Amino acid sequence: MTETSLETTDSGSGGYAADRLRLLQQQTLTGPPLRAALARLTDSWLAGLLGRTRDIALVAVGGYGRGELSPRSDLDLLLLHRESADGAQVAAVADRLWYPVWDLGLALDHSVRTPAQARRTAAGDLKVHLGLLDARHLAGDPALTAEVRATAYRDWRAQAPARLPELRESCEERARRQGELRFLLEPDLKEARGGLRDATALRAVAASWLADAPRQGLEEARALLLDTRDALHLTTGRATDRLSLQEQDQVARRLGLPDADALLHRVYRAAHTVGYASDATWREVGRVLRARSARPRPRRVPGGRGGWGGRAGRGGFAQPERVPLADGVVEQDGEAVLARTARPERDPVLPLRAAAAAARAGLPLSAHAVRRLAKAAPLPVPWPPEAREALLTLLGAGEHTVAAWEALEAEGIVSRLLPEWERVRCRPQRNAVHRFTVDRHLVETAVRAAALTRRVARPDLLLLAALLHDLGKGRPGDHSVTGAMLAREVAARIGLAERDAEVLALLVRHHLLLAETATRRDLDDPATIGAVADAVRHTETLQLLHALTEADALATGPAAWSAWRATLVAELVRRTAAALAGEPAAARAPQAPGPGQRLLAEEARRTGAPALTLDGGELLLAVPDQPGVLPAVAGVLALHRLTVHTAELTGGPVLAMRWRVAAEYGEPPQADRLRADLARALEGSLDIAARLAERDAAGRGRRRGTVPPPPSVTVAEGGSHDATVLEVRAEDAPGLLYRVAHALEAAGVWVRSAHVSTLGASVVDAFYVTDTDGAPLDAAKTAEVVTAVGSALG
Known part of the structure; x- marks a missing residue:
């Protein structure tokens, strides 16, 4: 489209609408040129609508006033008129302007005022005053627009x-x-x-x-x-x-x-x-504003003119006091600034030293100081010890680390110090559990880790692991594996000893190990503890991994850490530490029912009906053995909106179950209601599948966003010596556990325990299954079960 084609083909609204449509449909003009062209086109049309007038001006304000008209932006217009203008004439002009705009379906924010009215309105309405700062004359009397614009700026500066x-x-x-x-x-x-x-x-x-x-x-x-x-x-x-x-x-x-x-x-x-x-x-x-409100007070200097002096500036008043924070860094007027003698181009450690000093003092780094720090000489490789210590001081400063780190990021200093950082900078995480982008999450993890350094023998390695643990998310492949490789490269650059570099890489490689194992595996199974012990190898590393796990989860968001998860992880750490200390792991024995379960089992035998108690988050249940018990229980819990965390089952004439559950919202249901619905489900009078499908259909219409990846069903090789461990990953949905349980029941396998982990919109569930004789499944049966569960998930 040529420049001349941006003008309306006729003076009417039809010509403007056609030209506007052509402008928006062509592909060669984008960005600022498109916005400017659309503004020019609209200017010309509106000027034609105004026509020849006296004592009236049409003014664009706000974004339109800046000439930045987006395709669906409002037209922010002000019709100015002099006090002496004829009211009827002004009203007629307004109608001539506003109605064509409305007829085209364009959004319009309009007002009709005299310059004095515009000034009074701006005095009481901040938004109006801001709009007038961008006032731009469109048509009519330019003196009116100039008057209003000049007054708006004069008042703005006086009232600042x-x-x-x-x-x-x-x-x-x-x-x-x-x-x-x-x-x-x-x-x-x-x-x-x-x-x-x-x-x-x-x-x-x-x-x-x-x-x-x-x-x-x-x-x-x-x-x-x-x-x-x-x-x-x-x-x-x-x-x-x-x-x-x-x-x-x-x-x-x-x-x-x-x-x-x-x-x-x-x-x-x-x-x-x-x-x-x-x-x-x-x-x-x-x-x-603080400086303007403070009363300057002269200070006496011996030998100065009139006996007054000191560190006096212009007018003889004292300059802001400069308090040393670190070599080359001082505090001045609430900010960390560079000392007058600082020379960043000769001091490669100064950026880290300044950021660390600012964070420790809880002060922002001044923008001017950061611009100067961007000119610092590059650090030698490996880094000198002072640079590494400054980095650790910065990471260990707690919540003030964030502002100092982001100040360095704003001038590209972090990416020069750690080139790997550029790949994760401002990188989105498409997971509702995560509150932050990858880079900010890493800094937040360091903030959380700083509060846990007293728990570990090597706080330096904890802080570095916190900063680096998700660095692999900027590269293809498993981010933990890639991150471990990157951690070794960073460790060599910053001058870590070889053994420390290996521990750091191990922490990054296994930063998800404890949380995933604790929530998805059977802690009573010796194979679970053995696998974790083999991975971490040393008690000191286990302590570091425990602290890193907690810091990572806390920095992720509320859904990633809870008292329940913390308890499971702590128990896993306790048992792994015992294994690393040489204490023999007891072989798994069938768990004997507790007193409460024995009473429930006796009641179920006597009545032939389900018996249960619900105390807090623990559901104890006894049901006479019959087909369909596990799907029925899972389905009833889903109908009552109870989220399942774990489930343990003990076989016999009466099935004994222990479930850890939590209400999705509100109070949990009464135990009597659960018992009644479970009895109806077992006898077939409660159609669980239909009820869950109805709820899922209702929720599907409200869900928005991208299509989730398909579910997966895999076998965790080596997950247990005496059971087959199936791992199910899927989008969370009402009755998901019910569908899996139904498929396992139909496949003729016994579920020894289930471990459910929900992270945002996704679940990762582990099922320990055996054949009817209590042995792990053979290869053929395993393949059959995997196919059946996958089909049930659709």
Whole structure:
């Protein structure tokens, strides 16, 4: 499309609509040129609608005022008129403007005001005042627009000490409500922290002349977010700012990206840039406002003019005190800054030393200091001990580590120190359990690990493992295996001893071992304990792995760690430590029913009906042996929305079961209701399959997002000496355990125990199964059972 074709083909709305459609459908114009062309096209149409008028001006404000018109953006318009203008004429002009816009179905945010009214409205409404800062004349009397714009800027600068704190509070409140863009799987590109509204707020701060944002990469980040919103509007045909899961692949293709992950990665990096600039800018605003409100007090210096002196600046007033923090690093006015004598280009350790000092003091690194640190000389390989110690000090500083680390990231310093980091920086994790991107999760794990260093003999290795444990997620293949290789490379670069490097690699390789084993394997089986002991080899390493497991889970999110999981992991560690100490592992013996189970078994024998108790999260159950018991129990628990964690079964004339369960929400059901429904299920009057299918159909309509991968059923080779261990991985759904149990029952195998682990929308369940004689399944039977369970999962 040529430049001349961007003008409307006639003065009517039909011509504008046709030209607008052609503009949006052609593929060669994208990004800022597309937004500018759409704004010019709309300017020309609106100017034609206004026609020749006196004492009236049409003004674009907000995003349209900036000439950044996205395909489905609102038209933010202000119709200005002089006090002396005829009211009827103004109303007629407004109708001539607004109705054609509405007739085309375009969103319109409009107002009609005199310059004085516009000024009064802006004084009481922050949003209006911000919009006027972007006022742009479209048509009519240009003097009116110039008057309103000049007044808006003059008032903004005069009122900045009051208005900027108001703007900051609105940004913080919005962040609390919408979350941080770069950690959201379905981010709001405009409202979330680090989004377009924050970028606009930074422009307003700059307009106040009080402070300015770090400029590097900021305009590119804002343009990328705008480009993404344009593609979202064109993909959906709606005025939306939320980048939902089901639309991300289409938006990515429209932007020429391979997939949704590449899209999120770019969006997250842009949001990180805007967020960092916001933090630095608001700190500077606070510093300036504090300085303005403080009364300067002269200090006496011997021999100075008039007897006054000291460290005096212009006007004879004292400069902010500089308190040493570390070699080359001082505190000044609430920030960590570089000392006047610091020379980053000659001091390669200074970036780490400065970040460590800032984190230990709980201070932000000043943006100016970080820009200077980016010019530091490269560290020699291997690193000198001082650099390694500074890194460990930074990682061990607790919650203040995050801000210092992200300050280094903003200028690319982390990726220069650890080139492997670039592959995980702002990398999305498509798992609802994870709160953060991969890079932020690694830093958060170090924060959590810092609180656990008193529990281990080598806190340095714990902190390094926390930082590196998911580094392999930036490469193809098993991230634990790849991560172990990368950990060895990092260890050599930073100068770790060979034995320490091997321990570090082992921690990274097995960082999931304890959590997965504890929740998916039978801890009473000697093979389980033996496998963990063979992997960790030393008690000191086991302690480190225990602390790393807890830190990793806590940094992941609430769903990844609970009192139940913590108890299971601690018990696994206790038994493994005993095995490493040489204590013989007892062979698995049939578990004898406890007193409560014996009473329930006696009641079941006497009545011929199920007997059960539900105390907290423990369900004890006794049922006369008959076909279909396990599927019936699993189905009834699913109907009552009880999540199963573990299940243990003891055979005999009466089946004894011990289940660990938790209510999905609310209070657990009464034991009498469970007993009655279980009796109905066993006698066939309760159609569990139909009830669960009905609930699944209702929930399917509400579920959104990408299609989950198909379920898998595998055999854990060596998982047990006296049972076959089946591992089921699938998308969580009502009655999943019921379907698996039904398939195992139909296959004619005995389920000795089940261990259920739910992580977000996915489950990983382990079933210890034997034949009817209590022996592990042979190869043919195992293949038959795997096929049957896979078919049941669909």
